[in-house]
Amino acid sequence: MLAENLENLVQKERLQSEQRGEIRGIQKGRVEGRMEGRMEGEQASQVKIAHNLISRTDMDDATIADVSGLPIEEVIKLRSASKH
Numbered sequence: 402m403l404a405e406n407l408e409n410l411v412q413k414e415r416l417q418s419e420q421r422g423e424i425r426g427i428q429k430g431r432v433e434g435r436m437e438g439r440m441e442g443e444q445a446s447q448v449k450i451a452h453n454l455i456s457r458t459d460m461d462d463a464t465i466a467d468v469s470g471l472p473i474e475e476v477i478k479l480r481s482a483s484k485h
Contacts, residue, residue: 447471448479455480 451469454460455476462480466473 448475451476451479452483455483 447469448471451465451471454465454468460468462473462476465471466476469476471479
């Protein structure tokens with residue numbers, strides 16, 4: 402009887418530990434997903450700013466890169482794509 406109760410207690414604790422691990426994993430996944438979404442949104446915003454500057458101004462690529470926060474290589478690609 403005592404051994405059975407002890408075994409049940411151990412199993413219950415193991416199950417609770419697994420559930421806590423699952424909850425932590427889900428929470429971590431949500432945080433990482435939100436961070437990834439924010440980064441994608443920021444990237445999209447930077448591209449839009451650069452695209453608008455390319456199409457509406459005579460700014461050079463280095464200045465657009467500085468203003469938009471994009472690498473100059475990305476600005477050069479955007480400018481090339483907008484010419485086609």
